[in-house]
Amino acid sequence: MEPYQLLYPQDALIPLVVDSPHSGEWYPDDFGFACRKDQLAQSCDTLVHDLFMGTIVMGGTLLYANFPRCYIDTNRAVDDIDPEMLAEPWPTPLKPGQKSGFGMGLIRKMALPDVPVYGRKLSVAEVKRRIDYYYMPYHEALKAELDQCHQEAGVVLHINAHSMKSVGNEMGTDPGQKRPDFCISDYRGTTSASSLTEFAADQLRRFGYDVRINDPYLGAEIIRRYGRPADGRHSIQIEINRALYMNEEYRTPIGRYTEVKQHITYMLMGIRDLLTG
Numbered sequence: 001m002e003p004y005q006l007l008y009p010q011d012a013l014i015p016l017v018v019d020s021p022h023s024g025e026w027y028p029d030d031f032g033f034a035c036r037k038d039q040l041a042q043s044c045d046t047l048v049h050d051l052f053m054g055t056i057v058m059g060g061t062l063l064y065a066n067f068p069r070c071y072i073d074t075n076r077a078v079d080d081i082d083p084e085m086l087a088e089p090w091p092t093p094l095k096p097g098q099k100s101g102f103g104m105g106l107i108r109k110m111a112l113p114d115v116p117v118y119g120r121k122l123s124v125a126e127v128k129r130r131i132d133y134y135y136m137p138y139h140e141a142l143k144a145e146l147d148q149c150h151q152e153a154g155v156v157l158h159i160n161a162h163s164m165k166s167v168g169n170e171m172g173t174d175p176g177q178k179r180p181d182f183c184i185s186d187y188r189g190t191t192s193a194s195s196l197t198e199f200a201a202d203q204l205r206r207f208g209y210d211v212r213i214n215d216p217y218l219g220a221e222i223i224r225r226y227g228r229p230a231d232g233r234h235s236i237q238i239e240i241n242r243a244l245y246m247n248e249e250y251r252t253p254i255g256r257y258t259e260v261k262q263h264i265t266y267m268l269m270g271i272r273d274l275l276t277g
Contacts, residue, residue: 001026003134004141005049007062014275015153016060016268017145020049020161021074021138021222024065028134030126031071034119039111043070043104045163046251051240052161054265058272061145065138069108070117072130074138075160075220076106085109087121099220102171106135113170139225146226146233155232157196157275160222166243174216181209181244185219185237191227192234199274200236203267240264 022045027033033040049064056062065074082100083090085107096105103110107127111117149156164183168174184201186192201211219227219237227235242248245260 001066003067003137004063004065006141006145007056009056009059009061012059013061013149013152014059014272015149015156016055016058016159016271016275017142017149017156018052018055018060018062018159018161018268019142019222020045020052020062020064022065022069022162023048023050024067024069026066026068028067028071030129032120033070033111033117035111035115035117039115040068040070040117041251042112042165043108044068044251045161046242046246047253047257048161048163048240051245051261051264052159052268054261054268055159057265058268060268060272061149063138063142063145065134067134070111071108072134073104073106073108074135075222076104077221078106078131078135080105080221081107081127082109085118085122086127087123090124104171106131110171142222143226150231150233153275155275156234157192157271158223158226158233158235159200160219160235160237162237162239163242163245164217164239166241166248168216172216177216179216179241180212181241182211183213183215183217183237183239184211185214185217185223185239186227186235187219187224188214191219191223191229192236193229196234196274197236200238200267200271203270204263207263207266209263 079095168177186197223235245257
């Protein structure tokens with residue numbers, strides 16, 4: 001299977017690119033995990049790519065990963081690796097960050113609190129293969145789409161789409177805290193014009209949702225890498241509370257799924273009108 005899917009609109013293209021890096025559920029044969037698959041699935045942003053399928057109806061481009069983030073996480077820096085996970089030294093300096101400290105670096109260490117993904121050390125060769133065959137192609141595809149939109153329109157709005165647990169756990173900065181319906185992040189105004197961030201939030205608030213800016217998430221590698229608002233490249237991260245649209249234990253849609261998807265499409269419609277108005 002290809003590492004990602006890239007969907008284009010049938011009608012006129014607008015400078016909108018949405019990517020869902022964590023909704024993939026195809027587990028490569030060489031994964032070699034030791035925990036239960038249902039435990040791994042708790043890290044997946046299940047169905048997020050489908051919730052944003054309205055992107056292509058509005059004239060935008062939709063990119064999503066087929067592989068799971070627990071295999072390799074495209075929303076981490078390529079050197080955010082916990083060296084304790086490796087069977088031998090990495091050939092270049094590593095910079096494990098806060099996410100690696102929580103067991104959620106480039107290569108995931110913990111499926112859930114106290115549930116390790118592996119019962120073994122990983123070789124440098126297998127980690128490099130994941131980088132070369134999954135991580136890099138995803139980023140190359142995303143960059144190409146953003147560059148193309150920017151070249152044609154002089155501006156591009158990028159939405160990095162995710163879902164979040166309804167209550168934080170010990171693998172984050174907000175354990176035990178109930179989370180909002182949506183969190184929209186721009187790394188404190190550094191990856192997008194704040195007016196665009198607020199516009200997206202207001203589109204959702206009109207449906208009665210609790211929408212917060214940069215709380216509990218600021219955003220991570222993808223929007224930091226591609227968001228340069230001074231150059232007309234705006235990147236925001238949108239996190240959807242999973243309890244809004246699915247059963248968090250069984251990973252299945254609930255009755256409100258269609259309604260939430262429709263509201264997200266209305267948000268995208270507002271963004272389309274803003275970009276083309």
